[in-house]
Amino acid sequence: MSENSTNAHEFTVSQISAAVKNLLEEEFAYIRVRGEVGRISRPSSGHIYFDLKDEKAVISAVAWRGVSSRWKFQPEEGLEVIITGRLTTFAGQSKYQIIVDLVEPAGVGALMALLEERRKKLAKEGLFSPEHKKTLPFLPKLIGVITSPTGAVIRDILHRLEDRFPTNVIIWPVRVQGENCAKEVTNAIYGFNSLKSDGKIARPDLIIIARGGGSLEDLWGFNEEEVVRAVFASEIPIISAIGHETDTTLIDYVADKRAPTPTGAAEIAVPVRSELLGLVEDLSARLKGAILRLIMNRGDKLRAISAHLPRKSDLLSFARQKLDLLDEKLSNSLIATKAQKSLMLAKIAPKLSLSAIRQRNKDWAKNIKYLGDRALVSIKRLIVEKKNKLDKYAKLLQSLSYNSILKRGFSLVIDEKGKIIARAANININDNLNIKFYDGNILAIAKTKSAKLAAKAKEKNKKSSKSDNKQTSLF
């Protein structure tokens, strides 16, 4: 009946549970355990619960709220870590767990492996593809900087901006390491993007995310997936400048441009103002030179063409002279003919009887009329010939006249007396101007007087008024 009666001490459940608790807590008050982080949960209480495991066993671990904020590094699933803490039991259920004081990655190798794995995964999703890179604005109006508001990084950026091209800057303050880093940077990226360009806080058109150098753990926040995804989703172009040139974080892969240092980010963000001013000045000088040369060339051409234009009076007088000459010859020949005939008549007349004379007179009269008619015909023909010649010259004159120049876009300015005004200096305020275009004339009144030109012209006129007059009279 009492087979089970032994000397062994009989515990209540509570007693044995308490005894085990004491034993465990005394024996394992300070331990370091190496293992891989398994399932991890972060409820709103702020505590962190996770499993720590190796090939054969699993142990529960808990980090109380507040403890994890002191860690450089946050545990994540799959990462090999070393935990410092103590064992305790969860008395109600007779389970034991580790109360965690510190989580460290089990060497840089473990972190690097995790980083590489994450990089590959995100790359496969296309987050780092060049076709997703946005073009940076050439001259940003407002640069949003996500960084710590204190320290060298922001000062380096501001100084370099000042040197190159002073630009407005809006800083979104974040912690750049520790537990909250990734969350705050993510929030800042979304925050900048949610600003309206006409809102109370202006929306930047370029974002720089910057941090100074540090260890892999220090920079770990910039490897977090949520940060990488926020950068990818940003509509505003982003320059990343995390750590030194040799530090590469995942944010560098996804950013639209990676700067080797915070100073480098400022250099990428804005061009050098003085260089641009020089460029514009240079172009401006070339613009002015080109238009002046162009106008001078056209002026030279105009002068060259007008010099070849024959004088109107020359053309006419030449033709008239020829006409006069012919006219004179014509009348001379008539007179000569008449004289000759009269002579012949005088010789023959006495020899003739009256009737014969009459007959002859009749014949002569006939002859004279005939000759006279012929002379008339030839005179008419001559006149027609000369007229044709005259027409030809008139046409030539027309083709060479200034009208053909007007047709090409030039115009003539004529004063009230019908004289050509070749210089602005010759125009006074309220002068009536007759502007002759190819297709007609308009009347204009001068509103201004070119003071500079007038002064110049006065001076020039004193020296060589003669040559100026000659120039104008060519027209």
Add this chain to the structure above:
Amino acid sequence: MSEKIKNMSFEQALAELETIVAKLESGQAPLQESIEIYERGEALKNHCENLLKIAEIKIEKISLAKNGKAVGTEKLDE
């Protein structure tokens, strides 16, 4: 060509100014057009200079509410 100059970005304005200078320097354009594009070139130059002139550095810091939302800006206290 007919684009409003005041709405142009610096690069757009600079690129067009370069094109105009090249065209005028070639001397090929008719007089009337040359004068028109010269005037546009002048306007583009002024626009570029204005964009470069407004260079000032004003630094502000976002002030955040408890929930991480931006509520305003303040001066950066260095």
